[in-house]
Amino acid sequence: MVPQDFGTGCPLYTAIKVFNENDVPNTIPRGLVFIVGSKGQEELAVLSCPCGCGDRLRLNLIKASKPNWSWLIDIDKTVTFCPSINRLTGCKSHFFLTEGRVQWCGRSEIVGL
Numbered sequence: 001m002v003p004q005d006f007g008t009g010c011p012l013y014t015a016i017k018v019f020n021e022n023d024v025p026n027t028i029p030r031g032l033v034f035i036v037g038s039k040g041q042e043e044l045a046v047l048s049c050p051c052g053c054g055d056r057l058r059l060n061l062i063k064a065s066k067p068n069w070s071w072l073i074d075i076d077k078t079v080t081f082c083p084s085i086n087r088l089t090g091c092k093s094h095f096f097l098t099e100g101r102v103q104w105c106g107r108s109e110i111v112g113l
C-alpha cells in the first residue's frame with residue numbers, strides 16, 4: 001500500500017534503493033525517489049521534479065563533495081531531504097521534501113499540481 005498525503009491525496013515520496021544509476025528508469029514515476037549506491041555508501045538520490053516539468057533531479061549524497069543532502073528514510077519508506085531542493089535552472093522549483101511530502105517555497109501558484 002502506498003502511503004498518501006491525506007491533505008492532498010498525492011502519493012508520498014518513498015525510497016527505492018538501487019545499486020547503480022542505470023537501474024533507475026528513464027521515466028521516474030511521481031512519488032518515487034531512487035537512492036543509488038550500496039548500503040552505507042549511498043551516492044545519489046534521483047527523482048523527477050515534483051512540479052511536473054519532467055526534469056530528472058539528482059541529489060548528491062556524498063558528504064565529501066558539495067552541495068550534498070542529508071537524507072532519512074522513515075519506517076514507512078517515506079523520504080526526508082535536508083536542506084531544501086532549490087533548482088537554479090529549468091523550472092526553478094524550490095521545495096522541501098519532508099516525510100515524503102513536498103512543501104513548496106515561494107512558488108505558491110503551483111501548490112496542488
Ligand SMILES: [Zn+2]
Pocket residue numbers: 049050051052053054055090091092093
Ligand atoms: Zn520542475
